[in-house]
Amino acid sequence: MWLETFKSFLSIALELTVLFVAISFVINLLQSYVPYEKVEKYLSGKNKGLAAVFALIFAFITPFCSCSTIPVVVNMLKKKMPFSIVMVFLFSSPVLDPTIITIMGVILGWKVTIIYTIITAVFSVIIGFTLEAFGFEKSVKNVVMTGYKEESKKFDVRAALRETLGLMKSVYPYLILGAAIGAIIHSLVPTNWIAGTFGSDNWWIVPIAAIVGIPLYIRLSSMIPISQVLIAKGMALGPVMALMISSAGASLPEVVLLKSIFKKELVITFVASVITMSTVSGFIFYLV
Template sequence: MWMDTFQSFLSIALELTILFVVISFVINFLQAYIPYEKVEKYLGGKNKGIGALFALLFAFVTPFCSCSTIPVVVNMLKKKMPFSIVMIFLFSSPVLDPTIITIMGVVLGWKVTILYTIITAVFSVIIGFALEALGFEKSVKNVVMSGYQENTRKFNVKLALRETIYLMKSVYPFLLLGAAIGAIIHGLVPTNWIASTFGSDNWWIVPIAAIVGIPLYIRLSSMIPISQVLIAKGMALGPVMALMISSAGASLPEVVLLKSIFKKELVIMFVLSVITMSTISGFIFYLI
C-alpha cells in the first residue's frame, strides 16, 4: 500500500513538474508584451466597466497568492484608483493564476476550468461593485506599505528562466505538498468512504467546505492534485471547487495583513464575501 502511495506521488509530481516549468517559462517570457502602463491607465479610468475588465486582466497576468496581493492593493489605493476596481483585483488575483489555471485545465479538464474562471471572475466583479455601493470605501485606513515594486523590466529568455526558477522556489513546494497529500488520499483513504460521505447527494458539504477552506491556507497550486484525487475517489465536484476557491481566495495570514489596511467591518465583509463566492460557486458546480 505504501509503495503504491509512493508511486502515485512520483507520477503526480512528475506530471505537475513538467507542466509547471513549461507553462511558467512561457508566461514569464510573454509578459514582456503586456503594456502595464496602459493597463494601469484603464484601471484608474472613469469607465468602471472597462476598469473592471482590466482589473481581471491585471489579476490574471500577476500570479500572486492571497498574501502577496496585499502590497499591490496598497499601491493601487495610494494611486487613488476606484475602490471597486481595487476590490475586484483583490478578490480575483489569487484565484486567477495563469499557470495554475492552465495546469487545472490539463488535470481537471477544460470544461471545469473555463467554468471556474468565468464564475470567479464574475463574482469578483459583483463583490467589488457591491462593496463600493454599500459604502465600504470609508473602511480603508491610511497606510503606507513598502516592498512593492512595479514591473518595468523587459523580459527575455534569461530573465524568463530566472523568474521561472524564482517562482519554483516560492510555489513549487506547495505543488509537491499537494501531490503528496493527493498520493496519500489515493493510496490510504477508501474510495467507498469518500464517495458515500462527500458524494453528490450530500449538498450540505458545499458550505462546510467553503468555510473550512479559509483557515486551511491551502494554495491553489496544492489544491489541484488534491482535487484530482478527491474527484477520482468519488467526491462531488461542488465541495471540491468550494474548498479550492475559499482556500485560494482568503487565508488567515491574509486576513491579518488586511487588518492593517482595512477597518474591522471591511475585513469581516471580505471573509464573508469569499465564503459566499465559494459556496454559490460550489452549488453551481454541484448542480452541473
C-alpha cells in the same frame, strides 16, 4: 501499500513538475509583452465597466498568491484608483493565477477550468461593486506603503528562467505537498468512504468546505493534485471547488495583513464574501 503510495506520488509529482516548469516559463516570456502602463491607465479610467475588465486582466497576468496581492492593493489605493476596481483585483488576483489555471485545465479538464474562471471573475466584479455601493470605501485605513517596487519587463529568456526559478521556490513546494497528500488519499483512503460521505447527494458539504478552506490555507497550487484524486475517488465537484476557491481567495495570513489596511468591518465582510462566493460557486458546479 506504502510502495503504491510512493509510486502514486512520483507519478503525480512528475506530471506537475513538467507542467509547472513549461507553463511558468512560457507565461513569464509572454508577460514581457504586457503593456502595464496602459493597463494601469484603464484601471483609473472613468468607465468602471471597462476598468473592471482590465482589473480582471491585471489579476490574471500577475501571478500572486493571496498574501502577495496585498502590497499591490495598497499601491492601487495609494494611486487613488476607484475602490470598486481595487476590490475586483483583490478578490480575483489569488484565484486567477495563470500558471495554476493552465495546470488546472490539463489536470481537471478545460470545461471545469473555464467554468471556474467565469464564476470567480463574475463574482469578483459583483462583490467589488457591491462593497463600493455599500460605502465600504470609508473602511480603508491610511496606510503608507514601503518596500514595493514596480518593474517593467523586457523580452529576455534568461529573465524568464530566473522568474520561473523564483516562482518554483515560492509555489512549487505547495505543488509537491499537494502531490504527497493526493498520493496518500489515493492509496490509503477508501474510495467507497469518500464517495459515500462527500458524494453528490450531500449538498451540505459545500458550505462546510467553503468555511473550512479559509483556516486550512491550502493554496490553489496544492489543491489541484488533491482535487484530482478526490474527484477520481467519487467526491462531488461542488465541495471540491468550494474548498479550492475559499482556500485560494482568503487565508489567515492574508486576513492578518488586511487588518493593517482595512477596518474590522471590511475584513469581516471580505471573509464573508469569499465564503459566499465559494459556496454559491460550489452549488453552480453541482448544477453543471
